[in-house]
Amino acid sequence: MILDESEIRDELIRQISRQLMITARTAPKAKGEDSLEILYVDGEEKERIAEKMVEMKDRHKDFVRDAEGVKKAQAVLLIGVFGDRVIGLNCGACGLTCDEMKKAEKKEGKDYRGPMCAYKLIDLGIALGSVAKLASIMGVDNRIMYRIGTAARKLGYAKADIVMGIPLTSAGKNPFFDRK
Numbered sequence: 410m411i412l413d414e415s416e417i418r419d420e421l422i423r424q425i426s427r428q429l430m431i432t433a434r435t436a437p438k439a440k441g442e443d444s445l446e447i448l449y450v451d452g453e454e455k456e457r458i459a460e461k462m463v464e465m466k467d468r469h470k471d472f473v474r475d476a477e478g479v480k481k482a483q484a485v486l487l488i489g490v491f492g493d494r495v496i497g498l499n500c501g502a503c504g505l506t507c508d509e510m511k512k513a514e515k516k517e518g519k520d521y522r523g524p525m526c527a528y529k530l531i532d533l534g535i536a537l538g539s540v541a542k543l544a545s546i547m548g549v550d551n552r553i554m555y556r557i558g559t560a561a562r563k564l565g566y567a568k569a570d571i572v573m574g575i576p577l578t579s580a581g582k583n584p585f586f587d588r589k
Contacts, residue, residue, distance in 0.1 A: 418579050422483040423451070425547050426577060429540045433488050436536040439528035444494045445536055446569040448487040454566065455485050458574070461560040468519075475556045481584040482576030486540065487561050489569025490533040492525030502527035515570075520559045522570040530571070537573055550578045552585035 414421075426449050433447045450458065462476035479485060493515060495507040503510060503524055515522050537553050544551040557574020561567045576585060 419451075419483055422549065422577055422579060423449075425544070425549055426484055426486060428547075429486060429544055429549075429575075429577075432543045433486075433536040433540050436532075436539040438532045438535070440496045442494065442496055444491045444529050444532065446487070446489040446491070446567055446572070447536075448561075448567060449484060450487060450561070450566065451484040455479060455482065457564060458485065458557060458560050458566070461564055462556055465556075465560060465563070469556075472556050472560075475554055478552070478554070478576050478585045479557060479574075481580070482578045484577045485557060485561075486575045486577065487558060487567045487572055488533065488536055488540065488575065489558065489562075489567050489572030490525075490529045490536075492523065492529040492570045494529065495526050496528050498528070500527070520555075521562070521572075525570060533571060533573070537575070540575055544575070544577060548579065550580055550583035550585060551575050552583075554585075 430447045459476040459479040462472045465472045495510045497507050499506045503526055505513060510524060510526060513524050541551055541553055554574050558572030561574060562572050
């Protein structure tokens with residue numbers, strides 16, 4: 410049997426994406442309490458995210474630039490967090506006590522929903538960093554992008570309060586850097 414890598418790239422990205430999803434799920438979390446949403450997107454849904462990003466260009470010109478990255482990606486991982494699931498430390502980093510956070514009315518902002526437990530944001534950052542690092546180790550080009558998550562939430566693909574996207578590809582040159 411002879412396999413040409415160019416013929417199995419999409420399959421390889423799909424396989425690696427599954428491992429990356431587990432990496433996000435098992436990343437360290439405050440008090441070990443999981444509040445993540447992790448989704449894999451490719452095909453028409455991925456293209457729809459890129460289209461939505463272009464539609465959002467009036468918000469910032471970089472939506473169009475990043476949409477081009479999504480188009481070049483073979484897949485996108487969406488990783489988000491539900492921030493109202495407090496951990497009970499009453500640290501005040503969010504500006505509230507944990508009891509106040511539980512009772513606080515969730516408000517939809519321009520891109521995301523809040524208020525948000527600060528430790529849940531830390532959890533999201535750790536998961537994103539873990540995924541980006543493992544993808545890099547496995548030879549998959551990637552970049553954490555805010556605008557992908559914003560568009561995915563607007564489309565209803567992701568339900569978490571804050572969502573980021575990580576486009577994934579196996580190209581000869583990483584299309585997510587050296588952007589203009």
